[in-house]
Amino acid sequence: MSKRIGIEVAVAAAEAAALCRFDVAAVYPITPQSHVAEHLSNIVADGRIDAEFITVESEHSAMSAAMGASATGARVVTATSSQGLMYMHEVLPIASAMRLPIVMAIANRAVSGPLNILNDHSDIMPQRDSGWISLFAENGQEVVDMMIQAFKIAEHRDVQLPVNVNIDGFQLTHMVEPLEMPDQKEVDKFLPPYKPYATLHPDKPVSMGTFAMNDVYTEVMKAKDAALVNSKEVILAVWKEWEKRFGRAYEPxxxxxxxxxxxxxxxxxxxxxxxxxxxxxxxxxxxxxxxxxxxxxxxxxxxxxxxxxxxxxxxxxxxxxxxxxxxxxxxxxxxxxxxxxxxxxxxxxxxxxxxxxxxxxxxxxxxxxxxxxxxxxxxxxxxxxxxxxxxx
Amino acid sequence: MAAKKWPENWQNVNRGCVVFRPGSAGDYHTGSWRAQQPVWDNVKCIKCGLCYIVCPEGCISEGSDGYYSADLDYCKGCGICTHECWPRAIKMVEEG
The missing domain is CATH 3.40.50.920 (Rossmann fold)
Structure with missing residues (x-):
């Protein structure tokens, strides 16, 4: 049975990722995302799930480490905000081009300058064309639900794309809300273990992140666009399944x-x-x-x-x-x-x-x-x- | 870019451009960037091997006769070999 508890939304986002039994979290803390980072770290440090927490030195490294981990077939979560997301920008289209199903919680915050730590969407909008699936949560319950849905969508065989879940900084991240945390058994039924398309493994070497010039780049971009367009069908199906299992409906x-x-x-x-x-x-x-x-x-x-x-x-x-x-x-x-x-x-x-x-x-x-x-x-x-x- | 066989259409692009055949990077013939190619004058060449050492692409090799040549599948025509060759045995010649 699901349980309704009073919980801070940022903490709940991390708890939702834990319900998905992530293997690796690579996160750099930044206001107002810090509580997500801290709580992911707590979950790993307390040994609640069998996972690694990588303490990276920047958001650029966070996404790079997330990609490396995801390429090995791990289920990977990360989170950032504002300047951190801007710093990550360079790596974002590579994650989607490599079709790595990373899930990222974004505590939306205004970008500098002038320096501002409060909420708007000026951090996510410049990432629009990076080839990620992008969801927007309205309240804490949607944050929990979308974090779990995100892994299912991202890892779906017909999708295999990274997903970001947008959570308004402070307005949502720092609210304590009465949220229904899904039961672990129910989440396990909803979200099977990740079956990657290809993994980095010495027994069966492959190359990822390869070189492609003018003779094939256009075809690769068309394939990437088609992947995004086609992902909508899966998103709708995942939302239907979610409604059936958990009783909460989602629509684009x-x-x-x-x-x-x-x-x-x-x-x-x-x-x-x-x-x-x-x-x-x-x-x-x-x-x-x-x-x-x-x-x-x-x-x-x-x-x-x-x-x-x-x-x-x-x-x-x-x-x-x-x-x-x-x-x-x-x-x-x-x-x-x-x-x-x-x-x-x-x-x-x-x-x-x-x-x-x-x-x-x-x-x-x-x-x-x-x-x-x-x-x-x-x-x-x-x-x-x-x-x-x-x-x- | 010559030798490598490309996916015929976008539908045939491997997901995420994963390359499943290890050691296949050599199939990518990158020499088509070249505007000029190095040509050796073996009368002037003293077989010192400096060109072999300085080639950033590692595409210059020693033949069985001890003279050097570039593998044009990978030579980018940078001209470093020509610049460094002190007996001036290498010339850069425009691609035809």
Whole structure:
């Protein structure tokens, strides 16, 4: 039986990895991920599972060690945040190109400069094109569930790709929540031991991380893209199985009060919870608002998005990062592009919110929606807005 | 790049580009980068073997007659052998 306990979410993320019986953890601590690192270390030091904890000297080394370990056929977990993720950036596309099913918890935090340790998504967004599967958790329970699902998705024979689970720094990592920790026996049934495609072993030598120039690089990139695109089918199947076994449903884009909604707001991560309360308040006022919570960022859920926005007049896309000098926020840029060839599509409003930990309260989300309701389909002067920015 | 047989299409690319045949790196003929190739004048060559020592690619070898030549499958045409050859027996010649 699953047990509901009061637990800090960062600790729960490490506990979830332990339920998956990881073989190797290679982690470098960084705020607000540190509690994940510390707890993974505790689990290994206490001998609770038969695993190695590699104390690396940097995040670049953490990912490199994770790749080496994964290449031997080990189940590998790592975790990082912000500058650590930026430092890891160079190695990330190699992990996916080598098809190493590493699972990484990311405690999302703003990137420097100026130095800021609070939550936004400016660390993960630059990693968008690194070929990793990318999940976004809304609350502590989703963190636990997604950490376990991530191993199953990553290691699936038809996927074999690394997965990152995005956990809003502080807003989620440092919360103590009443979480249902799945039973070890149930997790064992859900997640069989990892069967690698190829391993580094002296008895049967292979080469990994090879050289490929202009004569074959294009084919390799096409194969990598196809792997990401095709992984969605497995992700959906894993989520179906999860729902059957553990009773909690997951969708690439989860709708909240979308029935009859003329104005939709799209969020990623923990702000979905606050926005949901705002939607409830707006509905009480008779404003036909609904919420879309995007849980799957890569592979991008094109079909689900198109279906979800059908019938809506306005779509407010919230972004927690900026593509400077570009289309505004990276999420809105992709959403616009995904809907461009639709015969009918909602007006898209891009609100850049919650940068560097700027708090977003229920009334802020309400204000955003009410402003959009008032404007209707009238075109805005700017393609995007820094919500709440102090202006002269 | 000549000799190696490539996967015919992207579907045939080994997952993660894993190479299952050990010791097959030599099949990758990297000499196609070359713009110039070294040509030895054996009248000037004193068989000192300096070219063999300095070749960063390790593709210069001594023949049975004691003279040296480069394996053009791997020679990148860097010209270090020519630069270091003090009797000036090696010339870099444009690829045809």
């Amino acid at each position: 884009i989860e709708g909240y009060r979308v029935k009859g909604a003329e104005i939709l707001m799209l969020t990623m991560g923990s702000m979905g919870e606050t926005a949901a309360v705002a939607i409830d308040e707006l509905r009480k006022k008779g404003i036909p608002a609904g919420l879309l919570k995007m849980k799957l960022w890569r592979p991008f859920p094109f079909d689900e998005l198109k279906k979800a926005v059908k019938g809506a007049k306005t779509l407010i896309v919230t972004d927690r990062a900026v593509s400077f000098g570009g289309p505004g926020g990276p999420v809105a840029g992709e959403v616009r592009s995904a809907l461009y060839d639709q015969p009918t599509r909602p007006a898209i409003i891009n609100e850049i919110i919650g940068l560097g930990g700027r708090d977003m309260m229920v009334e802020h989300f309400m204000e955003i929606v009410m402003k959009a309701a008032k404007a209707g389909r009238k075109k805005r002067k700017e393609a995007y807005e820094f919500y709440g920015v102090r202006e002269a």
